[in-house]
Amino acid sequence: MTQEWDEEYDVVVVGSGGGALTGAYLAARAGLDTVVVERTGSLGGTSSYSGGAMWLPGTSVQRRAGVPDSTESARTYLRALLGDSGEAKRETFLAQAPALVERLEEDPALTFAFQVFPDYYERPGRVPGGRSFIPRALDPAELGDALLALVRPPLDRDRAGQGNDPSAPLTAGRALIGRLLLAYHRTGHGTVTTDTVMDELVGTPERVTGIVATRQGRRVRIGARKGVLLAAGGFEHNERLRGVHGVPGRSDCSMAPAGTNLGEPVEAAVALGAATDLMHEGWWCPGVRMPDGQRAFVCGFTGGLVVDANGSRYANESLPYDRFGREIQAAPDRTPSFLVHDFRTRGKLPAVTQPPWGDPAAHLEAGTLVKADTLEELAGLIGVNADRLTETVERFNGFADNGKDEEFGREVDEFGHWFGDPVLHPVREAPYYAARIVLCDLGTKGGLVTDASARVLREDGTPIAGLYAAGNTSASFTGHVYPGPGIPLGTAMVFASLAADDMAG
Known part of the structure; x- marks a missing residue:
């Protein structure tokens, strides 16, 4: 069906956290015209408030630091915690984590360093000192004024309505967002649009072709020739959805930035027949x-x-x-x-x-x-x-x-x-x-059911063509368990990268 679009790209990424920007960067790096659609005025979401730890086992970062980590020890650890639950996605995650880090570190903007941060359970496969790592601090001058203005300020300044301090290095989660944004910008194929609230998918239960969003009071139709990646966090700030799904706690007790994570992308996918899981978690x-x-x-x-x-x-x-x-x-x-x-x-x-x-x-x-x-x-x-x-x-x-x-x-x-x-x-x-x-909470953990390529699945287990999800917009394969520091970011980045690869063919 022929569509009339206000804007059209190869890839539309909804959200701007660590997973979203990883997917956007890799899609743009592959030569696909890509847009990041962010509902607020700043990029980064909950990722920007985080410590920036990434639980990505068996990579060159751990090897450089002499950490006795490996894909096999991580497999042992996750299996001890999760049993056979989510095995297909778990194996994909373990296989892709080292390759993803290798690809990211090919870009000089993306540099990482090991930091001691123990895993959260004493189980077989646990590595002394942990296996997580963090982005290196980023000089704001390297970003430049225009890109720095896009990165969400530190939590205390953000809550006080203050912008970024141009003399303060970006560290932790903000360093990750800044570095991914810089790499994305340098591809020459990346666009960012802020204050744009996506709440509708265009397409059928068989195929998604774009989104509808509100920007400055106007409805905007944005086409996606290759696909849409939903990586906009969960629904922790939506009191109605928390009540419907029995999520403990209250929306005003969530650590997500104000005005974020109200769940519209999840509801839009459900309206097209997408399956959900872990919605109470x-x-x-x-x-x-x-x-x-x-x-x-x-x-x-x-x-x-x-x-x-x-x-x-x-x-x-x-x-x-x-x-x-x-x-x-x-x-x-x-x-x-x-x-x-x-x-x-x-x-x-x-x-x-x-x-x-x-x-x-x-x-x-x-x-x-x-x-x-x-x-x-x-x-x-x-x-x-x-x-x-x-x-x-x-x-x-x-x-x-x-x-x-x-x-x-x-x-x-x-x-x-x-x-x-x-x-x-x-x-x-x-x-x-x-x-x-x-x-x-640091966010809801339930969301859209996806396969090992991050494709969103219907209730019958078949994929909706052109629709992908990662991070807290999707249901985590770790179920009721939080295995170690940075696994929300690590899994979001891996599955967003797989979505980008699938769209790039």
Whole structure:
């Protein structure tokens, strides 16, 4: 059927995170005219807020660093965690990860370095120190003013409505976005359009030929001669969809940037008959409330202890964030929880990964942090049983004095030691503090069902021609498990690259 388009390209990529830009770059590098369609004014989505870790096993990056990683050890590790679930996509991921990194590093804009960050489970195949790596920091001058203006600012500046600091290097997730954007721009075949909200696919249940989006109040039809890649994140900011699918938590507790990830691409594909899976799942984490009412990711508690509404500990505080988030979900009285600590922190959070906490006085004034001279007084301020809290803290202090957490083994796992030794500090000197801990997420984990080439599948398992999905727009092959740091980015990048290859023929 002949279509009338306002714009037409070979490839349309919806979204601008690490997966989306990897797919866009490789499509453009193959000579395909490509457009990145981003709903907000900045590129990067949740990827830009991340640490930029990529779980891509068996690559040249690990070999250069002397890390004893391999495709086979990663296979052993994933099989121990996942069993036979998602085996076809898992094998494709493992086979493609080294090849993808080799292709990316052919471009001088794309350079990576190993960084110690342990895998999240003690299982066969786990590599000491982990197997993830990160992008190297990027000088903003290398990007230039025009491209720098497209990259989402750091979380604190972004939430404050501030732009990028042109004198500050791009690091972590922003370095990944900046480097991919630079490589994409240099192909000469890449276009970026921002403030463009895609909510409709053009085509039939047999073939997709383009999208419809809203830009500056006007409906725009964008044709895709080769295909459409949906890599626009999940639906974590959509309270309606969370309710429909039973996703725990709340939309305002998600770490995705404001205005992103409302799920229109998933709904558009479902309208054409696409299948979905894992729609109740997410990538979980504990979070704290900030004085402005927003929530922020926190993990790796290096002091204090976390108690529930009864004043009892319920988990190892040094658990990886997704595992701790699942512990919060396990019982109603764990939301909210409280991080209890003492004078040694001076009101700062005893955690390795935390938001820009700022002046504790602002938190005390806002009630996001409470302070007391006794544990009994602290219990009253946070609404837990004083006797139970005191008993819990005294028991914890005994463990700390002996250097052994006999309740949850906080000092045992490599991941806990990554945060520094010792991981147990007694809580016994006033003033005492408590920060409220809530369930947050790094995004929803369910979405469109795809095959090993990232093609979107119908309910009967057959592909919809011309339609692909990657990242949190698709259902993760890791199911209910978060195996290691950077697997959301790593899998998004691999399957977006496979989509680009399929479109390039």
